[in-house]
Amino acid sequence: MSTPPTWFASPADAAARLGESGYLADAATATTAYLAGALEKPLLLEGPAGVGKTELAKAVARATGADLVRLQCYEGLDEARALYEWNYKKQLLRIQAANAGGGPEGGGVDWDATHDDIFSDEFLLTRPLLTAIRREEPTVLLIDEVDKTDIEVEGLLLEVLSDFQVTIPELGTVTATRRPFVVLTSNASRELSEAVKRRCLYLHLDYPDAAREHEILQQQVPDLDDRIAEQVVATVARLRELELKKAPSIAESVDWARTLIALEIRDLDSTAIRDTLSAVLKHKSDHERAVKELKLNRA
Ligand SMILES: Nc1ncnc2c1ncn2[C@@H]1O[C@H](COP(=O)(O)OP(=O)(O)OP(=O)(O)O)[C@@H](O)[C@H]1O
Numbered sequence: 510m511s512t513p514p515t516w517f518a519s520p521a522d523a524a525a526r527l528g529e530s531g532y533l534a535d536a537a538t539a540t541t542a543y544l545a546g547a548l549e550k551p552l553l554l555e556g557p558a559g560v561g562k563t564e565l566a567k568a569v570a571r572a573t574g575a576d577l578v579r580l581q582c583y584e585g586l587d588e589a590r591a592l593y594e595w596n597y598k599k600q601l602l603r604i605q606a607a608n609a610g611g612g613p614e615g616g617g618v619d620w621d622a623t624h625d626d627i628f629s630d631e632f633l634l635t636r637p638l639l640t641a642i643r644r645e646e647p648t649v650l651l652i653d654e655v656d657k658t659d660i661e662v663e664g665l666l667l668e669v670l671s672d673f674q675v676t677i678p679e680l681g682t683v684t685a686t687r688r689p690f691v692v693l694t695s696n697a698s699r700e701l702s703e704a705v706k707r708r709c710l711y712l713h714l715d716y717p718d719a720a721r722e723h724e725i726l727q728q729q730v731p732d733l734d735d736r737i738a739e740q741v742v743a744t745v746a747r748l749r750e751l752e753l754k755k756a757p758s759i760a761e762s763v764d765w766a767r768t769l770i771a772l773e774i775r776d777l778d779s780t781a782i783r784d785t786l787s788a789v790l791k792h793k794s795d796h797e798r799a800v801k802e803l804k805l806n807r808a
């Protein structure tokens with residue numbers, strides 16, 4: 510067998526190539542991304558909303574030229590949506606056609622042959638997990654928001670995560686010829702099973718430090734001048750200390766910066782903060798709290 514593809518050559522290579530593709534990774538993130546590729550282990554990313562979990566998977570795909578296959582998890586997600594399902598309509602049509610073809614000579618329908626036929630690849634609808642396992646090109650498999658599924662779905666994931674294979678009773682076991690780079694994300698709304706955790710590398714992503722957030726802003730909002738970028742970063746950091754219902758994430762900092770440019774605001778003073786706060790805070794109670802704590806009331 511040929512040698513497995515190397516995703517990143519080193520942690521430094523991961524940092525550089527992720528950076529080129531628009532993702533500014535800190536040392537821990539770059540090292541873990543490198544290891545996930547080198548050890549061919551799934552990577553579990555946990556952390557609050559909007560800190561770049563999903564984006565990291567997309568960035569790995571961009572940086573390595575791999576295609577992204579995404580399984581979006583939700584309550585009620587089942588095998589038929591995650592792995593595969595049989596195309597019943599098509600199977601039924603084939604059975605009807607076979608019956609009709611039996612003909613007046615009384616040839617009868619060879620049920621065994623029909624059975625083998627309708628449980629073949631042609632009648633299989635592949636869903637993300639199976640798709641990723643079967644692909645021969647480099648693939649990043651993103652299993653997004655695992656904590657939103659019912660715990661039973663984790664059972665489905667185990668075979669994929671540990672052996673990179675999927676068993677289809679009628680067809681046999683499909684094993685990956687080329688292992689995908691697997692990223693799972695979770696907001697930790699519930700604990701994942703130990704069995705899943707054990708199979709993964711783990712990385713907790715948190716809000717970036719001021720310097721990194723400044724860099725992310727400069728990169729994503731190139732028209733933003735330095736001074737206002739600094740003000741946005743500092744104000745967002747203060748807001749995050751307030752124990753809000755929903756603390757502002759990186760996505761909100763970026764939105765805020767874009768809002769300020771659109772409104773041609775060049776100085777983020779109290780008035781400007783108060784007038785644009787809805788770009789960053791999405792709950793009325795958070796809004797009121799910020800106005801009080803940051804003393805934004807009109808003089
Ligand atoms: N390190 C980073 N470098 C560049 N951009 C980043 C980085 N981290 C986050 N972002 C930006 O933040 C946005 C939100 O990130 P993302 O959607 O990945 O959050 P998430 O952690 O998956 O959140 P959720 O739990 O709500 O799904 C991204 O679209 C991206 O623009």
Ligand SMILES: [Mg+2]
Nearest residue numbers: 562563564694
């Ligand atoms: Mg996400």
